[in-house]
Amino acid sequence: xxxxxxxxxxxxxxxxxxxxxxxxxxxxxxxxxxxxxxxxxxxxxxxxxxxxxxxxxxxxxxxxxxxxxxxxxxxxxxxxxxxxxxxxxxxxxxxxxxxxxxxxxxxxxxxxxxxxxxxxxxxxxxxxxxxxxxxxxxxxxxxxxxxxxxxxxxxxxxxxxxxxxxxxxxxxxxxxxxxxxxxxxxxxxxxxxxxxxxxxxxxxxxxxxxxxxxxxxxxxxxxxxxxxxxxxxxxxxxxxxxxxxxxxxxxxxxxxxxxxxxxxxxxxxxxxxxxxxxxxxxxxxxxxxxxxxxxxxxxxxxxxxxxxxxxxxxxxxxxxxxxxxxxxxxxxx
Numbered sequence: 064x065x066x067x068x069x070x071x072x073x074x075x076x077x078x079x080x081x082x083x084x085x086x087x088x089x090x091x092x093x094x095x096x097x098x099x100x101x102x103x104x105x106x107x108x109x110x111x112x113x114x115x116x117x118x119x120x121x122x123x124x125x126x127x128x129x130x131x132x133x134x135x136x137x138x139x140x141x142x143x144x145x146x147x148x149x150x151x152x153x154x155x156x157x158x159x160x161x162x163x164x165x166x167x168x169x170x171x172x173x174x175x176x177x178x179x180x181x182x183x184x185x186x187x188x189x190x191x192x193x194x195x196x197x198x199x200x201x202x203x204x205x206x207x208x209x210x211x212x213x214x215x216x217x218x219x220x221x222x223x224x225x226x227x228x229x230x231x232x233x234x235x236x237x238x239x240x241x242x243x244x245x246x247x248x249x250x251x252x253x254x255x256x257x258x259x260x261x262x263x264x265x266x267x268x269x270x271x272x273x274x275x276x277x278x279x280x281x282x283x284x285x286x287x288x289x290x291x292x293x294x295x296x297x298x299x300x301x302x303x304x305x306x307x308x309x310x311x312x313x314x315x316x317x318x319x320x321x322x323x324x325x326x327x328x329x330x331x332x333x334x335x336x337x338x339x340x341x342x343x344x345x346x347x348x349x350x351x352x353x354x355x356x357x358x359x360x361x362x363x364x365x366x367x368x369x370x371x372x373x374x375x376x377x378x379x380x381x382x383x384x385x386x387x388x389x390x391x392x393x394x395x396x
Contacts (some may be wrong), residue, residue: 073346074264077283078381079139080253081146082245085378086139087256089385093140096381098373100151104380107149111138128338129331135285196236202229214331221311222300227325230293230358237365247368254279255370257363259378274375279367280354284344286366287359291337292353299329299336 078087084097093109106388114130115122121130205224239245261277262269281287303324304311309319344352369377 074260075249075345076260076263076377076382076386078256078260078378079142079285080249080256081143081247083150083252083377085252085256085259085381086142086146087378087381087385090381090387091385093138094101094381094384095146095149096384097146097149097379098377099149104377105149106380106384107145108384109142110147124339125332127362128335131338134332147387171387196232197229201225204228220301222297222304226293226297226300230290232295233289234362234365236361241365241368250366251368251370252374254367254375255378256381257281257284257367258370258375259382263382263386269379271372271375271379274379275372279369280360280363282356282360283341284359284366286362287344287356288337288341290358290362291340291355292333294358295340296329299333300325303329304388349380 074085076089078085081095081097083099084095086095088111091175093111094106095109096104096106099105113122113134115127202221202225205221205228208224209221212327239252255274257279258274259269260276261279261281262274265277267273310317310324340355344356
């Protein structure tokens, strides 16, 4: 194949933007590439074993989506912290000269252990804020609107309006955080990750010039996955509420029961279905896949940004570390 000969293919290669780096998954495994403070690119293989390889039942359709989601979250966090360490970001943050006055005072008077406790507390607070913003707030707003504006006429459509508000909150939240300098750089690396994978799947040689000319939007992105989850959850929750209207009641016990049903039953089902849909979208290009991929692809205009050539180089390094010399090894049949 000549350098710029196009031979489009669908692959299962995926990745994640990190702090000053990119993680890629491919036929050879997982690896992260990080731009260090001295300007060099450091590539490190990551040992990631899927639990479904040990327990085959966890790899069957619909179940594998739930397992993969949890594994991806845990492994992604591990890679994020490792990249921060390799890039020198953690050392910079821990340097007393770079600390805020409050952090420096706490470090001097209470020591590293207290700083660790504070970091843990900050994480708990962040999780709590996330639950309030994305779970409780949409429900509260719909309940208030139903009670004071619509005379309880929205009961059968609670799930639909909650989903719409939840999507709006997510879009607004992502837009706000994208304005932050450090987050914007991560989003630029996110763009580099997508463009590199797109270049690979188009059959072009992995060069900065070829990658730069590719689109930064990709249908298998986690952003698309989030919106597919919202759409599927609206459909399933609406069907359940129509079949069991008693769950729409204001009785406290019933409301608690409905929350438990959503957490224990509906969320796993929604995750499993959404995962299969995103995999289908990665294999096919038709009207159906374009419709349910559209919201996520639009959202990627916020969660990705055009990368610099230096970021593209990091994307190429991370992808080359996980692919073989034979592209057919990772082509989806």
